[in-house]
Amino acid sequence: MSGSSQVVTCKAAICWGLGGPVTVEEIEVDPPKATEVRVKMLTASICHTDILSIHGFPNVNYPKALGHEGVGVVESVGDQVTTLKEGDMVIPTYMGECQTCENCVSGKTNLCLTYPVRLTGLLPDNTSRMSIRGQRLYHVLSCATWSEYMVSNVNYILKVDPTIDPVHASFISCGFSTGFGAAWKEAKVESGSSVAVLGLGAVGLGAVSGAKSMGATKIIGIDKNEKKREKGEAFGMTHFINPGDSAKSVSELVKELSGGLGVDYSFECTGIAPLLTESLEATKVGTGKTITIGLGIEHVVSIGVLSILFGRTLKGSVFGGLKPISDLSTVANKCQKKEFPFQELFTHEVPLEDINQAFELLKDPNCVKVIIKIRP
Template sequence: MSTKQVITCKAAICWGSGKGVTVEEIEVDPPKATEIRVKMLCASICHTDITSIQGYQYNKFPLALGHEGVGVVESVGDSVKNVKEGDMIIPTYIGECKECENCISGETNLCLTHPLRLSGLMSDNTSRMSIQGQRLYHVLSCATWSEYMVIDANYILKVDPNIDLAHASFISCGFTTGFGAAWKEAKVKKGSSVAVFGLGAVGLGAISGAKMVGATKIIGIDKNEMRREKGEAFGMTHFINPSDSNKSALELVKELSDGMGVDYSFECTGAPPLLTISVEATKMGRGKTIAIGAGLEPIVPFGYLSILLGRTLKGSIFGGIRATSDLSIIADKCLKEEFPLEELFTHEIPLIDINKAFEFLKQPDCVKVVVKM
């Protein structure tokens, strides 16, 4: 049964850049008119959460962590029409009004009415979460490493309650970002060649998206040998471990693509040195690179000659996926088990043991850590 009272619950909190994460009691206010309060069931850990802890430039502290997850609507604001109490939802960090200039254009997923929120606050620049009277900020649109959280109803997708909880969490950011980068952002063509740098959940998503649209050569690049099997499960045709060769990753990619480079590349690590390599790994004159990884360092220096030779470099948020129109298609595929998302699920912990997750992430066999509430 829902309540419009303040709820006391546990959440994972970071008090400052580079400081540890602690699980503490917080207070979560009732939702305002366009908001919903969600009882979280399951969450997962994304690279963006790690960079947030380390001091990503847009984050403010104290920070209530997490942005991937799935939960049940506990209560709704008076103006909410798209969901009701008891519905299952996944959070998104971009919205889709379908009426603004960007939404109508069909050229971008960045809605102008419901934009990417970097303030760590709700749309009215206040917070629904506090600890000992002190306001808490969150990562983008919400805070999923919490037993309860509040999110604007314009930043959610209602999903079938029969969906696998862990898999639903994975598609709320990481996997979908990579999948969309190939499907929607690069618009990979049938019969083309692709190189994916970094085979975490995002990179594996890019492989899956490239496979779905009919790429015939999909090269995965990662120093972790254990990612070979994961990549193959999602559709990778060739694997490069740069540590196994005296040649550079760039040379190895070109060897696999007749010396010309691939049609498309995806940089999924956020490591600046790899960006130039991923661009130069594509064909001169028409190669396309999608930058997906978000790192803490600025992307400099950059090999401008790489671009002057006619290649394209494009940034991407959420893989170009529209928050409802496209994500609903991915959720349906997830429900039908069209993706081998079980390959991502390698570790599970209860919320109270959140710090164990960071140790798991250092292990070579770890892809995604699931957090159970």
């Protein structure tokens, strides 16, 4: 094992119960086991999923060490780890890729059967390396990035170029990449096609960027925040709709901009239940395809049956269909080469100690992504 084999005491953002407050406290992080790495976190960011985790998604296991977006440096590795070493810059992921299971070799999905999304908040051996005052800590998914140190199974870690901007690397660890992948891998947007993106947060802006990279010629962004118009245009949006400016439905407004027929592809990035039907209705009868990637509090939603019956396709997506090795590495390479205008995402920064200020900043109409500085 490289690096330290000792328990590390450090600071982390903790939630003690369902809907409870978030506090920054001292925790203990054990050394990694044979197939694990311990990561010294540098920078993290906030995704909507992190807010949901405080309110019981994907589990109600507490106390919980928060955060799942971020980038760090490997501090120590288990004695069976051969792909990473101390000092490597890495992005923790919440799903793995074995490249040999039925799903991985099918080319049809990114949902690996060997290293699935960890919904229990524990590592693959159903334990945790993090504790507080002798009590086990759970993760949001497979990691806890709002902590000075964390441990993850090596199969949930992506090595990245050490010259990558840590702030930008945080953005691609979940939100932006989810949207980008949805256009690239899930919808497989065709050149010359039309696209509607409902919600222009980091995920939606990723979908806009992905659609542009695939050659879409009409990219309609929809958001009630007028300030998102400029953000959307920076990533490749060609038209903007503010639903608050009209009494018409979102689907009607989209059809007005697409010859009355609707668009080829739509991406629902808000998690607002009624907008799922609207996103379907905004696409063409018979051929329209909707990818749902937004996650809201409501886990059961109603869908207009006629929207599906008339030949449209609705597809769910986790991490935008990206495989964390094969595909996320491509996104990371683009990020390292500064092919994305990520300065448009980076709007606020707070130190870990002020994590609660980050939640307040998210209410600011000008806020897109809040960066959490784990280390000075």
